[in-house]
Amino acid sequence: MTFGRLLAAVTAAIIYLASAAATEVRAFRDAAEQRRYEQLVKDLRCLVCQNQSLADSDADLARDLRDEVYEIIQSGKSEQEAAKFLIDRYGDFVLYRPPFKTATLLLWGGPFLFLASGLWFIWRRTKRRQGMISRTELTTEEQERLRELQKRIQG
Amino acid sequence: MRFKFLIPLSVFMLLLVLLGIGLTLDPREVPSPFIGKPAPAFSLPTVHAPEQVLTTGQFTGQVSLLNVWASWCVSCRQEHPLLLELARQGIVPIYGLNYKDDRDNALSWLARLGNPYQVSAFDADGRVGIDWGVYGVPETFVIDKKGVIRHKQTGPLTAEILKGKLLPLIRQLQGEPA
Numbered sequence: 100m101t102f103g104r105l106l107a108a109v110t111a112a113i114i115y116l117a118s119a120a121a122t123e124v125r126a127f128r129d130a131a132e133q134r135r136y137e138q139l140v141k142d143l144r145c146l147v148c149q150n151q152s153l154a155d156s157d158a159d160l161a162r163d164l165r166d167e168v169y170e171i172i173q174s175g176k177s178e179q180e181a182a183k184f185l186i187d188r189y190g191d192f193v194l195y196r197p198p199f200k201t202a203t204l205l206l207w208g209g210p211f212l213f214l215a216s217g218l219w220f221i222w223r224r225t226k227r228r229q230g231m232i233s234r235t236e237l238t239t240e241e242q243e244r245l246r247e248l249q250k251r252i253q254g
Numbered sequence: 255m256r257f258k259f260l261i262p263l264s265v266f267m268l269l270l271v272l273l274g275i276g277l278t279l280d281p282r283e284v285p286s287p288f289i290g291k292p293a294p295a296f297s298l299p300t301v302h303a304p305e306q307v308l309t310t311g312q313f314t315g316q317v318s319l320l321n322v323w324a325s326w327c328v329s330c331r332q333e334h335p336l337l338l339e340l341a342r343q344g345i346v347p348i349y350g351l352n353y354k355d356d357r358d359n360a361l362s363w364l365a366r367l368g369n370p371y372q373v374s375a376f377d378a379d380g381r382v383g384i385d386w387g388v389y390g391v392p393e394t395f396v397i398d399k400k401g402v403i404r405h406k407q408t409g410p411l412t413a414e415i416l417k418g419k420l421l422p423l424i425r426q427l428q429g430e431p432a
Contacts, residue, residue, distance in 0.1 A: 147389060164384065
């Protein structure tokens with residue numbers, strides 16, 4: 100019983116610590132502003148631990164950048180302006196969703212290119228197979244033999 | 255079409271080559287958006303004398319290096335002898351940006367290991383670091399005579415990088431008109 104309780108307490112502590120890893124207490128004017136801030140730090144990449152967002156990362160720089168983003172949002176500026184602040188300093192890399200421009204044309208268009216080439220491949224194959232079927236149509240002689248064989252099987 | 259069976263194989267080989275190239279790239283090396291742009295302006299007190307300031311105006315008229323360092327940064331120790339040697343040779347002035355450090359720690363670090371910097375700016379809260387897109391100390395910026403950032407080295411300098419990349423670039427920039 101006591102062991103079970105201890106286990107529960109330890110689990111709760113671990114969950115609490117894990118979730119509290121990267122949260123500061125911040126004051127917002129309203130829920131909408133809080134949502135804007137939280138969405139933004141989730142969409143921006145931390146440069147120190149590159150596979151974490153600013154929201155998830157516990158790195159020193161991530162904390163500083165969250166402060167910057169918070170201040171920008173607090174000053175009444177838009178998310179785009181906050182994102183631009185970071186892009187100007189760290190490049191498009193801070194965005195998890197890269198912008199659509201000439202350098203990223205292949206990145207965005209690539210999947211469609213693959214889909215199109217796949218469809219073209221299938222279309223060509225089916226066409227060729229159809230062509231093969233019409234080419235191998237039976238002669239009257241063969242058709243006769245086929246009918247005879249079928250009759251023999253059916254008894 | 256006797257060699258048609260080679261098509262999937264060659265596509266696979268191409269993929270293999272691309273993935274192989276991908277393995278040799280360093281994902282930590284994020285291209286800096288500052289290359290070719292004027293150095294972001296700052297005005298900071300220096301580490302040695304809080305009443306003196308270092309401004310970006312210092313960078314015009316000569317090719318200079320700005321090295322971002324901190325006493326808590328382990329890799330800074332690693333590149334430090336190279337900076338000292340470079341300063342001794344007097345090829346290019348090295349300025350320091352002391353990033354998110356404690357002044358006493360920074361001073362004793364310089365006293366103990368040697369000071370390669372003309373002067374070090376003291377960026378206590380790291381704001382200037384953010385303005386310069388610093389994300390991994392140490393970082394070294396090469397700034398040309400017009401005060402434009404021409405190159406950024408993220409991570410510690412090595413003798414190879416210095417000889418192979420930075421010094422040729424510095425010489426080239428020193429040849430450019432101011």
